[in-house]
Structures are given as C-alpha cells and as structure tokens.
Amino acid sequence: xxxxxxxxxxxxxxxxxxxxxxxxxxxxxxxxxxxxxxxxxxxxxxxxxxxxxxxxxxxxxxxxxxxxxxxxxxxxxxxxxxxxxxxxxxxxxxxxxxxxxxxxxxxxxxxxxxxxxxxxxxxxxxxxxxxxxxxxxxxxxxxxxxxxxxxxxxxxxxxxxxxxxxxxxxxxxxxxxxxxxxxxxxxxxxxxxxxxxxxxxxxxxxxxxxxxxxxxxxxxxxxxxxxxxxxxxxxxxxxxxxxxxxxxxxxxxxxxxxxxxxxxxxxxxxxxxxxxxxxxxxxxxxxxxxxxxxxxxxxxxxxxxxxxxxxxxxxxxxxxxxxxxxxxxxxxxxxxxxxxxxxxxxxxxxxxxxxxxxxxxxxxxxxxxxxxxxxxxxxxxxxxxxxxxxxxxxxxxxxxxxxx
Numbered sequence: 001x002x003x004x005x006x007x008x009x010x011x012x013x014x015x016x017x018x019x020x021x022x023x024x025x026x027x028x029x030x031x032x033x034x035x036x037x038x039x040x041x042x043x044x045x046x047x048x049x050x051x052x053x054x055x056x057x058x059x060x061x062x063x064x065x066x067x068x069x070x071x072x073x074x075x076x077x078x079x080x081x082x083x084x085x086x087x088x089x090x091x092x093x094x095x096x097x098x099x100x101x102x103x104x105x106x107x108x109x110x111x112x113x114x115x116x117x118x119x120x121x122x123x124x125x126x127x128x129x130x131x132x133x134x135x136x137x138x139x140x141x142x143x144x145x146x147x148x149x150x151x152x153x154x155x156x157x158x159x160x161x162x163x164x165x166x167x168x169x170x171x172x173x174x175x176x177x178x179x180x181x182x183x184x185x186x187x188x189x190x191x192x193x194x195x196x197x198x199x200x201x202x203x204x205x206x207x208x209x210x211x212x213x214x215x216x217x218x219x220x221x222x223x224x225x226x227x228x229x230x231x232x233x234x235x236x237x238x239x240x241x242x243x244x245x246x247x248x249x250x251x252x253x254x255x256x257x258x259x260x261x262x263x264x265x266x267x268x269x270x271x272x273x274x275x276x277x278x279x280x281x282x283x284x285x286x287x288x289x290x291x292x293x294x295x296x297x298x299x300x301x302x303x304x305x306x307x308x309x310x311x312x313x314x315x316x317x318x319x320x321x322x323x324x325x326x327x328x329x330x331x332x333x334x335x336x337x338x339x340x341x342x343x344x345x346x347x348x349x350x351x352x353x354x355x356x357x358x359x360x361x362x363x364x365x366x367x368x369x370x371x372x373x374x375x376x377x378x379x380x381x382x383x384x385x386x387x388x389x390x391x392x393x394x395x396x397x398x399x400x401x402x403x404x
Contacts, residue, residue: 355386
C-alpha cells in the first residue's frame with residue numbers, strides 16, 4: 001500500500017515537473033515582431049529612422065497598447081506598415097493586434113477617431129523603472145521634457161542684459177549728438193547793434209530853406225512814390241520779341257538767288273519778236289544731272305530677284321508682261337537672278353538689250369550696271385522671231401504714245 005502511494009506520488013511529480021515545449025506557451029504578436037526585428041538586427045531607433053514612425057509607436061505595436069497613439073485613426077496604417085517592414089502579412093498582423101488589444105476601427109466622424117492624449121502613467125512607489133518599463137514601455141531611453149525655465153541658461157541672462165545696455169547706450173549717445181548738432185544757442189553781446197539808416201517818409205515833404213517851393217517838393221515826392229509802387233517787377237525769364245516776320249511769310253521769288261527780276265515794259269512789236277537772249281527766268285542748277293540708268297522690262301511672266309552687293313534683297317516679285325523696274329543707282333551694281341531668262345530685257349538710252357538668256361533658262365549673278373549690260377548684251381533685233389514679244393510690246397507703246 002505504501003509502495004503504491006509512493007508510485008502515484010512520483011507519477012504526479014513527474015507530470016507537474018516535466019518541461020514545457022515551444023507550443024505550450026502562448027505566442028503573441030509582439031513576440032513574433034520582436035523576433036523578426038531581432039533577426040533583421042534592427043533596433044527601435046533603426047525602425048524609427050527607416051519607417052518614419054516614432055519608436056514609442058513601434059514599441060506600442062509590439063506590446064498591443066493602442067493608448068500610446070495620439071490619433072487612433074493612424075493605428076491601422078502603422079501596424080500594417082510595420083508588419084510589411086518585417087515581411088509579415090499586414091492583414092493578419094492587424095487582426096491579431098485588434099484581438100489582443102481590444103482595438104476596433106472607428107468611423108472617421110465618430111468621437112473615438114478624434115485625437116486624444118494618453119493619460120500619464122503613474123510612477124511606481126518603488127522608484128526606478130520597475131515592471132512598468134516592460135509592461136507599458138514609454139520609450140524610457142528618450143529624455144524627459146523639462147519646464148520653460150529649465151531651458152534658460154543663467155549665464156545667458158547676464159549676457160543679454162549687457163547687450164541690451166550696450167545698445168541702449170549707443171542709441172542714447174547718438175540721439176544726444178544729433179540734438180547737440182541741431183541746437184541753436186543765442187549768446188548776449190557786449191555792443192548793442194545800431195540802426196545804420198533811418199528813412200523818414202515825410203522827409204521830402206518838409207519845408208526847407210531856399211528857393212524851392214513846398215508845392216514842388218510835395219509833387220516830386222508823390223511822383224516818386226507812385227513810380228516805386230507801380231513799377232513792374234523784373235522777370236526771371238526775359239521775353240523776346242522778334243523784329244522780323246516769320247519765315248513762312250518770306251517769298252523766295254522776291255528774295256535771294258531765286259528772285260525773279262522785274263521785266264521791263266515792252267511794246268506790242270517788241271513782244272511779238274522772239275527773244276534772242278537767255279530766258280528772263282533763270283533758275284540756278286543745284287543738283288548734278290543724273291546719268292541714264294538701266295530699266296528692266298518683262299515681256300512674259302517671270303520671277304526676278306535683285307540683290308545688292310551686301311546680299312540684301314532690293315526687289316523680288318513675279319513681273320508680268322509689260323512690267324518694268326528701274327535699277328537704283330548704287331555704289332556697287334546690284335545682281336539679277338531670274339527664272340525665265342527669255343522674258344527679261346533691258347532698256348538703256350531708248351534702246352532694248354537682251355534677252356538675258358534662252359527661254360526657260362535660270363540666270364543668276366547678272367550685273368545690272370550700265371557698263372555691264374552694254375558689254376554683255378547686244379541691241380535686240382525686233383525683226384527676229386525670238387524677240388517677237390518685245391516687238392509687239394514696243395509697237396503697242398508707240399501706238400499709245402501717238403494716240404495721246
């Protein structure tokens with residue numbers, strides 16, 4: 001009987017003292033997250049630096065403590081982001097966090113989703129961190145915030161007072177100097193200033209000894225007074241009055257080199273005779289007679305371009321039959337470029353030269369000076385079949401001139 005009791009007690013002792021396996025313990029979300037973080041070799045500060053999430057929030061996620069968060073609406077995002085960072089399923093991690101902490105997602109307009117400050121954790125009576133550091137961690141490694149006066153350095157107060165005093169002294173000294181400079185002082189003098197002259201308005205009206213009558217003196221004094229009273233004041237800018245008439249009224253036929261001399265009165269017989277001498281109206285020549293130029297004539301539609309020596313375009317157009325262009329006289333002769341050479345002729349001193357080239361030919365760099373035209377081209381033969389268009393145009397012009 002004793003042996004059986006002993007065996008039964010030994011079996012109960014073995015059952016109670018047997019070691020527990022890994023599955024016997026309850027595996028929580030925080031244990032798995034801390035294990036994954038330890039496997040990655042990351043600390044809370046490393047997670048804070050990489051995820052931009054406070055270390056206190058990361059510790060609260062591992063401890064399933066939603067009271068640490070300022071805004072409950074951000075808890076779901078923080079938990080999923082941290083789970084995704086640890087290569088865990090974010091949805092499973094968030095469901096586990098809600099089940100262990102009792103957290104429930106609130107509607108955005110409800111009062112539970114508004115920001116709230118967590119209640120301060122009472123300090124244990126035993127002092128130190130105690131068990132609170134492991135059950136409800138509040139980032140004990142972060143320095144505790146102090147009051148306003150704890151951030152003020154006593155020595156800085158003295159430096160600030162000295163600086164304010166120095167600025168005030170400089171400002172007061174500058175203001176005193178400014179007042180001293182602008183101040184005007186009057187000092188008494190030993191000699192009182194005297195009146196150098198005294199004008200008596202009735203001095204001229206007094207009766208004087210002599211032959212001057214009193215009435216004459218009174219009249220002269222009144223005239224001087226009126227003259228001083230009504231005398232016009234001097235002008236700052238003098239007024240100039242022209243002595244001659246305006247230039248617009250001058251007639252050049254009556255003055256200067258262009259004046260027409262008066263013709264003597266002639267009898268009827270003298271007027272009927274032709275004048276043998278020079279004309280009575282002689283106008284001096286002031287401009288040199290221009291030399292004959294080059295005129296470009298088109299007998300059929302043709303595109304032409306006239307450029308100057310520097311490359312600028314003087315004339316560019318499509319000249320139709322009968323159109324002409326006078327080449328401007330320049331220091332260096334311009335150049336011609338045309339797409340229909342057989343339609344362009346040149347008129348110099350009443351003669352026609354050309355054409356520039358064969359029909360349908362493109363010509364360029366043609367010298368348009370009179371010497372260049374006379375040297376390169378011959379007088380156009382109007383009887384030639386190639387110049388039939390030019391002959392027709394010349395005949396039409398002659399008929400029009402004869403009719404006029």
